[in-house]
Amino acid sequence: MQLLTSLNVGGYRVHLLAHSQGNIVASEALLLWKRLGKTTPLVSTYIASQGAIPAHCYDSTVANRTDFTPSAPNVYGHFWASGASATLPITWAANNPSYFAAAYVQRTAARFSDYYNPDDYALTGNGLIGSEHVGWMIDQRVKPDTNYAYSDNAGFAYMAPPALSFPQERYRIFSYAAPAWSRALGSTSTGGVFNQNALNLKVSFTFGAEHLWHSAEFRSYNAARYRYWMAVLDTALIPHLNP
Amino acid sequence: MKKRTTIVLLVVLPMVVILLWWRLRQPNREPEIAQKSSASPGIVQTEAVVKDSVSSEDLARSPWNAPDDYQRRVIATVRDAAQKANQPVEFYGRVVDQDGNPIPGVKVKLSVRWTHELLPGTAKDEFNSFELTTGADGLFFLSNTKGSLLSVAVLEKEGYEASPAAMRQSYWYWASGLAKKYTPDARHPEILHMWKKAGAEKLVRNGIASPLRYDGTPTTLDLLNGNVAATGGDLRVTLTRNPQRIDYGQRNYAWTLVVEALNGGLIKSNDEPMYRAPANGYQPKLVVHMAANDPKWTDEQSFGLYVKLRGNLYGRAELKALVGSDRATTPFYLTSYINPTGSRNLEYNPLQDGVQSSVKQP
Numbered sequence: 317m318q319l320l321t322s323l324n325v326g327g328y329r330v331h332l333l334a335h336s337q338g339n340i341v342a343s344e345a346l347l348l349w350k351r352l353g354k355t356t357p358l359v360s361t362y363i364a365s366q367g368a369i370p371a372h373c374y375d376s377t378v379a380n381r382t383d384f385t386p387s388a389p390n391v392y393g394h395f396w397a398s399g400a401s402a403t404l405p406i407t408w409a410a411n412n413p414s415y416f417a418a419a420y421v422q423r424t425a426a427r428f429s430d431y432y433n434p435d436d437y438a439l440t441g442n443g444l445i446g447s448e449h450v451g452w453m454i455d456q457r458v459k460p461d462t463n464y465a466y467s468d469n470a471g472f473a474y475m476a477p478p479a480l481s482f483p484q485e486r487y488r489i490f491s492y493a494a495p496a497w498s499r500a501l502g503s504t505s506t507g508g509v510f511n512q513n514a515l516n517l518k519v520s521f522t523f524g525a526e527h528l529w530h531s532a533e534f535r536s537y538n539a540a541r542y543r544y545w546m547a548v549l550d551t552a553l554i555p556h557l558n559p
Numbered sequence: 560m561k562k563r564t565t566i567v568l569l570v571v572l573p574m575v576v577i578l579l580w581w582r583l584r585q586p587n588r589e590p591e592i593a594q595k596s597s598a599s600p601g602i603v604q605t606e607a608v609v610k611d612s613v614s615s616e617d618l619a620r621s622p623w624n625a626p627d628d629y630q631r632r633v634i635a636t637v638r639d640a641a642q643k644a645n646q647p648v649e650f651y652g653r654v655v656d657q658d659g660n661p662i663p664g665v666k667v668k669l670s671v672r673w674t675h676e677l678l679p680g681t682a683k684d685e686f687n688s689f690e691l692t693t694g695a696d697g698l699f700f701l702s703n704t705k706g707s708l709l710s711v712a713v714l715e716k717e718g719y720e721a722s723p724a725a726m727r728q729s730y731w732y733w734a735s736g737l738a739k740k741y742t743p744d745a746r747h748p749e750i751l752h753m754w755k756k757a758g759a760e761k762l763v764r765n766g767i768a769s770p771l772r773y774d775g776t777p778t779t780l781d782l783l784n785g786n787v788a789a790t791g792g793d794l795r796v797t798l799t800r801n802p803q804r805i806d807y808g809q810r811n812y813a814w815t816l817v818v819e820a821l822n823g824g825l826i827k828s829n830d831e832p833m834y835r836a837p838a839n840g841y842q843p844k845l846v847v848h849m850a851a852n853d854p855k856w857t858d859e860q861s862f863g864l865y866v867k868l869r870g871n872l873y874g875r876a877e878l879k880a881l882v883g884s885d886r887a888t889t890p891f892y893l894t895s896y897i898n899p900t901g902s903r904n905l906e907y908n909p910l911q912d913g914v915q916s917s918v919k920q921p
Contacts, residue, residue: 329807357808360807360808361808379736380736381735381736381737382734382735382736383640383643383644383733383734383735383736384636384639384640425808426806426807426808426809427807427808427883434729434737434738435708435710435729437684440708440737441672441674441684442637442640442641442644442674442682442684442707443674443682443683443684444633444637444680444681444682445677445681445682445683446622446623446681449683451684453640453735454636454637454640454682457636457640458632458633458636458637462625462626462629463629498736499736499737503737504737513857518727518729519727522723522726522727524710525670525672525686525708525710525729526686550859550879550881550890553807553881553883553884553889553890554890555768555770555890556768556890557766557768558766558767558768558892558893558894559766
């Protein structure tokens with residue numbers, strides 16, 4: 317957030333493109349900006365590209381996964397609210413807003429867009445090869461990670477009590493312990509602050525199901541990916557040449 | 560004694576047979592998922608345990624450096640995920656040309672993603688490739704394999720070009736809540752289009768980037784010269800926006816885009832590819848209006864056009880208008896391919912002007 321704030325000082329327009337897990341950091345910056353009581357946008361454009369973050373963070377109405385039973389409550393789709401228990405999410409109201417609900421991040425960017433690929437290898441696969449490759453879907457299933465735990469009557473914890481607390485320790489809980497109930501943002505279009513404003517990378521640019529395509533815009537040269545980068549300029553309303 | 564043995568056998572043997580028969584009739588049961596709860600005080604580790612599926616040999620081979628309980632859970636979870644993701648795959652397809660005629664002898668390559676357990680607790684999503692050839696009726700089918708996702712990787716036959724739409728489809732066999740599970744149907748094969756090529760002709764290709772004012776000031780484009788025309792021209796583009804001045808990111812205002820053919824006509828099209836211009840059906844202008852309260856409101860408009868210009872020339876164009884700029888003008892792009900001979904053939908060879916590249920796209 318400090319970086320974005322400093323970039324804004326010069327009177328420039330700041331356009332923010334976040335890729336994969338970078339969207340966790342980028343969205344958090346927008347959330348923190350709003351919590352400071354700011355009413356002007358922190359960035360002009362926010363493009364969430366192939367976001368490795370639960371779609372429920374932005375839109376709790378996205379369909380649940382059906383291939384496993386999550387071992388802990390959906391803390392992304394229905395986050396802690398002021399006055400609720402800091403340690404027992406099972407007691408939270410079912411209509412709590414999602415973590416990045418529109419009410420919490422709207423107007424932090426003037427334009428929001430979700431670039432997604434419904435067949436994205438990293439976001440829809442089950443690959444798990446140590447730390448070399450962790451598929452997003454299987455990673456949610458194996459949470460809590462080693463030494464972390466969850467139970468309805470004691471909440472999330474590391475090694476032993478006391479329980480980890482919301483909202484202070486939410487980053488640890490999200491990272492290591494709380495499974496997502498939904499697919500990843502980068503594999504679907506969503507409502508919430510994105511308001512279905514999305515670009516399907518498979519349909520528009522034939523991004524495929526192989527691993528390469530999760531980061532294809534970086535793992536190539538501009539001449540081969542110029543259409544992706546022109547779309548980025550278009551989303552930000554930056555005029556460009558038409559080769 | 561012998562009589563008693565016979566009676567026992569007569570009673571016991573049928574029971575054993577019935578028990579075996581009953582056991583064999585049971586469908587393959589899903590691994591049992593159990594939530595472990597502990598009466599021990601404090602925090603308990605919640606586990607998805609697939610009972611009896613993790614052996615001590617699995618633990619010995621597992622590369623995870625973690626407590627046994629955790630390893631068991633990971634090994635079992637990975638196995639369960641792989642089992643659920645690797646569904647029976649069947650696919651029935653028919654390849655037809657732009658006129659609906661079946662195409663025999665097409666090389667079809669299908670790619671099927673499946674989850675492969677490596678060492679216990681580790682897995683990799685891999686791709687199996689299947690090469691098939693269409694029969695006289697354009698049909699092909701794939702069966703007897705397993706996986707989660709099928710995509711058409713290659714449609715190839717000399718003299719034909721695969722439709723981009725055919726290559727964009729994917730078919731999910733894994734019901735994970737990710738996408739609607741695909742149900743193959745031998746009676747209704749998937750129709751995949753290929754374009755029967757007439758042969759590329761030398762077309763006049765131009766890319767125009769021309770900012771539009773949003774106050775109704777027209778911009779006239781010359782599609783043969785690829786520029787904004789002071790006089791004459793082929794297409795006139797007009798954008799009006801209400802209100803004219805907006806803030807960056809503002810939404811839900813009304814706008815109207817008008818594209819007029821000055822000496823010919825145009826047809827909006829979703830064809831893929833747009834390789835043959837229609838003989839008739841051309842309209843003098845196209846109006847796109849977006850109401851402020853349109854539930855599908857957008858500030859971006861992209862579409863294809865067939866154009867007829869200067870009386871007897873045919874062409875195609877891809878148009879993109881971004882109407883949301885808060886500056887004096889808003890971006891507008893048009894890429895056109897005109898056949899200068901009067902032919903309706905719009906097939907194009909990107910190397911027609913001798914520009915070649917030996918660099919392969921990664």
